[in-house]
Amino acid sequence: DTAVSQTPKYLVTQMGNDKSIKCEQNLGHDTMYWYKQDSKKFLKIMFSYNNKELIINETVPNRFSPKSPDKAHLNLHINSLELGDSAVYFCASSQELRENTEAFFGQGTRLTVV
């Protein structure tokens, strides 16, 4: 049973297109995140949602819009894709927002913008 699952695993698209990445967790967690990992493996938080409510929005272009239809899902929609958006995007979830706990990560979505 996959705890945090993302689709698609690979996404190749042209500049200017709009694309979405889906994420679902079956752990019953209240908090979900999106992280971006660049070509140098550096991982950086993009968004954090708690019970469908946006908690953290790091300095991310407003072309990126997360959507949480329920607390088990956090999708990432990206408008007008640019070459610099090419990266691996990870969804994660954790049980608590206020208490520090480990985050569980999905397998990642490798986005390539051409």
Next chain:
Amino acid sequence: GESVGLHLPTLSVQEGDNSIINCAYSNSASDYFIWYKQESGKGPQFIIDIRSNMDKRQGQRVTVLLNKTVKHLSLQIAATQPGDSAVYFCAESHNNAGNMLTFGGGTRLMVKP
């Protein structure tokens, strides 16, 4: 800005030896630390965590040491195996950051048979 960083980008060890991966952090408010392992094509996987009220924690073949005085964290892997080859990240968070993890730059561990 404040960040978490690693001293060594690549570490090569012989199978059976012990490995030590180091991490420095700069945020004095950090009170929770995690080590993650990332294998090729996969997401980060939790290894071990430690809270700031502790200076040592042991798991199966792994030990995390925390030195708050010098803001240093290390991961020790005993009897390193080929399956330990991966990129290792330290990460930190603090309660007033909404459990948001700040990651270090990663260290690649290569285990030679």
